[in-house]
Amino acid sequence: MPNILLTQRCVRSCPYCFAEKHMSESSPDDILSWENLIYLADFLQAAGERRFPILGGEPSLHPSFNDMIVYLLERNFDVHVFTSGVMSDRVLEEAASLFNHLPFERMSFICNLNDPSQTRTPLSELESVKRFLKTFGNRTVPGFNIYRTDFELDFLFQAINEFGMHRNIRLGLAHPILGKKNLFIRLKDIEAVIDRLFSYIPLFERLRVKPGLDCGFPLCRFKDDQLAWLLRNTGGRYDFGCGPVLDIGPDMTVWPCFPLSSFQKRSVFEFNTLKEIYDFYGDIHEKIKVEAGGIFFECDGCVFREERLCKGGCVAHSLGHFQEEARLRYPEVYL
Ligand code: SF4
Numbered sequence: 100m101p102n103i104l105l106t107q108r109c110v111r112s113c114p115y116c117f118a119e120k121h122m123s124e125s126s127p128d129d130i131l132s133w134e135n136l137i138y139l140a141d142f143l144q145a146a147g148e149r150r151f152p153i154l155g156g157e158p159s160l161h162p163s164f165n166d167m168i169v170y171l172l173e174r175n176f177d178v179h180v181f182t183s184g185v186m187s188d189r190v191l192e193e194a195a196s197l198f199n200h201l202p203f204e205r206m207s208f209i210c211n212l213n214d215p216s217q218t219r220t221p222l223s224e225l226e227s228v229k230r231f232l233k234t235f236g237n238r239t240v241p242g243f244n245i246y247r248t249d250f251e252l253d254f255l256f257q258a259i260n261e262f263g264m265h266r267n268i269r270l271g272l273a274h275p276i277l278g279k280k281n282l283f284i285r286l287k288d289i290e291a292v293i294d295r296l297f298s299y300i301p302l303f304e305r306l307r308v309k310p311g312l313d314c315g316f317p318l319c320r321f322k323d324d325q326l327a328w329l330l331r332n333t334g335g336r337y338d339f340g341c342g343p344v345l346d347i348g349p350d351m352t353v354w355p356c357f358p359l360s361s362f363q364k365r366s367v368f369e370f371n372t373l374k375e376i377y378d379f380y381g382d383i384h385e386k387i388k389v390e391a392g393g394i395f396f397e398c399d400g401c402v403f404r405e406e407r408l409c410k411g412g413c414v415a416h417s418l419g420h421f422q423e424e425a426r427l428r429y430p431e432v433y434l
């Protein structure tokens with residue numbers, strides 16, 4: 100399911116941001132036109148997609164944010180908006196009157212929250228996120244990106260309880276963005292991060308909150324009891340995969356995912372179907388995985404990889420080891 104960026108502009112500057120490389124290279128005025136939104140709605144509908152995930156930057160900075168969501172809902176898409184929660188009062192009030200009566204499945208938010216005790220978040224930003232969660236908490240899935248080993252989740256549990264947020268947390272592991280110096284979790288620290296995550300099991304259980312793991316977690320760094328717990332508590336709905344996810348920018352460029360946004364950016368207009376785009380980037384991922392291997396030495400010959408239970412971690416890591424060589428061997432990939 101591709102994510103559609105309404106705008107590249109953002110109001111925050113998170114140190115782990117996947118989108119940072121891409122946004123820093125884009126024009127701040129870059130916003131999705133109505134014409135292109137309609138084209139994408141047709142394109143996704145032709146592919147049988149029912150969901151329309153909206154991303155930014157901060158998508159509510161698009162001048163037609165609410166109107167575009169109304170249009171997509173009228174076309175029978177379920178709309179999911181990734182937001183920082185920092186919205187103007189005008190947009191927030193209008194959104195509340197338009198969407199707060201809808202079922203969660205039809206229109207929901209995923210709000211990435213940063214721990215205020217570990218980030219220098221301005222007070223005005225915290226107040227704005229609070230206003231958003233007071234309005235839309237019950238249709239918002241909390242998201243959290245892990246980019247340091249001493250992360251804490253207490254503030255998330257607090258927010259879930261205070262604002263009645265959805266009780267599944269989307270947990271992302273911050274990956275390296277090629278060509279950029281973002282903060283991310285080093286391979287040697289992944290096991291410690293997983294152990295720290297599982298130290299919160301008593302709280303997950305007591306508060307009936309479930310963790311949903313995003314892409315790029317390596318299966319072998321979980322202990323047996325941790326895997327068993329995940330299996331029991333997430334209905335087996337976790338996978339140790341790696342894209343391509345597909346992100347489509349406001350100027351209709353498409354790329355496999357933000358950490359790989361240096362790769363073969365293309366235009367949506369070069370493809371006839373969504374499947375063609377997935378096949379195109381899927382082939383590139385496969386090629387890199389064959390040549391660069393997984394993220395660990397032991398990925399070669401790993402039974403989990405052969406059984407396709409684990410894709411060998413985040414390709415952006417593998418390429419980090421391999422980058423200089425890959426530039427020589429795959430010049431076509433680095434266009
Ligand atoms: S390279 Fe794979 S694991 Fe890494 S961010 Fe992209 S899709 Fe996710």
Ligand code: SF4
Nearest residue numbers: 317319398401409411
């Ligand atoms: S493929 Fe690599 S990352 Fe995945 S389980 Fe095997 S060794 Fe670990």
